[in-house]
Amino acid sequence: MSSSSFTIVNGVTALPEALARPVLAIGNFDGVHRGHQAVLAAGLALGKELGRPTLALTFEPHPRSFFQPDVALFRLTPEPGKLAALRAAGLDGAIVLPFDGALAALTAEAFVADILVGAFGIAGAAVGFDFHFGKARSGSPEFLKSQGVQHGFPVRVVEAMLEAGDTISSTAIRKALEAGQVGHAAHMLGRPWSLSATVIHGDKRGRDLGYPTANLALAPEIKLAFGIYAVKLTVDGVTHDAVASYGRRPTFDNGRALLEVHVFDFSGDLYGKEVEVSFHGYLRPELKFDGIEDLIRQMDADSRAARAILAGA
CATH class of the missing domain: 2.40.30.30 (Riboflavin kinase-like)
Structure with missing residues (x-):
């Protein structure tokens, strides 16, 4: 159900009617690298199957910046660049959740029940193999799958992708850039x-x-x-x-x-x-x-x- 428009929703708020009951691709998406792109593609495929719009659900600031405010994080794509890359992926929009003390304190169960189901009424979800959520990062992809069964929405989990022996991740890309390996970084990013x-x-x-x-x-x-x-x-x-x-x-x-x-x-x-x-x-x-x-x-x-x-x- 892809459209040429791209709607940005800030915070936990009612979605526009055109975006109701969405499939959510969930993650931090710093860099929107090839691993992230696979999660977005899985979300888009599920959205097409279900006839529902597909949105990214992402967090600002980056959770690491919330938990370690004194340690400056090398962001591959600050928020405007991240949203531009999400738009380019063909999604219908993005939900940007403020990562604050209240969100950090939510249990994994409450995140699913109150945010995903209660606030956004999701029809399905796509996440990466290493996505963790909820207080103390207690929620895992397997936990999200079990919650999906309980609440009635399917969950697609995307496995790790490798590039030259490295698991493609934002951390691996940062390390490549710190070593001047811009070609390796580009292969992992896809650009x-x-x-x-x-x-x-x-x-x-x-x-x-x-x-x-x-x-x-x-x-x-x-x-x-x-x-x-x-x-x-x-x-x-x-x-x-x-x-x-x-x-x-x-x-x-x-x-x-x-x-x-x-x-x-x-x-x-x-x-x-x-x-x-x-x-x-x-x-x-x-x-x-x-x-x-x-x-x-x-x-x-x-x-x-x-x-x-x-x-x-």
């Missing part, structure tokens, strides 16, 4: 990993070197490996090939970490603009050079390598 940020003023040093850059200050919890990357930058709906350096510029100042993006064959002004950068290849680690000539020679080589990777992307 290149990307981030959005606003272009800020830098020290204009790149311009003097013949490599003007768009400078982006990333949130400190983004643990991307320092180094040089082949990237694509999208601004105002147009995507450009580019090469990027993420790090602290050891040849110059060892300052705060910045993502510096040199957009090929581009001459516009990007200051203050919101841009999206997607990562297509890792070229090398960040290095310190003895002189400017050595640095420029390496930048020339990096640009050629990035163009070659992006030509095949």
Whole structure:
């Protein structure tokens, strides 16, 4: 029962009539990676079988951020990016539940009876093999299945997916990005990993070197490996090939970490603009050079390598 519209419902509230008695694909969905996409596909298939709309049921903030507020979480897709990816999956909408003390205190039984059945009147559910819910994470996929039998709704459980020996998970993708393995991360995500940020003023040093850059200050919890990357930058709906350096510029100042993006064959002004950068290849680690000539020679080589990777992307 897929439609071209995508409705976002915030909190425990009555659903619009068109979304009544939905099938819910339930999870945190950080990254909306291939494992998550399989859960969404299972939900869509069940919704089609039952003739019901299919919605994602997700949580904000990420539960880990609620339980560990002092530990900044490297989010693969902050809420706007997550909702955009859920929309792209072909769902009819998403329910965003605030993850707070009240929700954390609900028993698994109460979550099913009060939220899934009582508030949303679900017709069916799809979850991943590792989905846990309720107070102290006491609810498991098997428990949800048994509750489904009791309350009269079917539950589909999606098994683990593997990529190069890793179980596809948000944690595995974060680890890959922390190691500069953007190709491995992309295979697990089903698309290149990307981030959005606003272009800020830098020290204009790149311009003097013949490599003007768009400078982006990333949130400190983004643990991307320092180094040089082949990237694509999208601004105002147009995507450009580019090469990027993420790090602290050891040849110059060892300052705060910045993502510096040199957009090929581009001459516009990007200051203050919101841009999206997607990562297509890792070229090398960040290095310190003895002189400017050595640095420029390496930048020339990096640009050629990035163009070659992006030509095949």
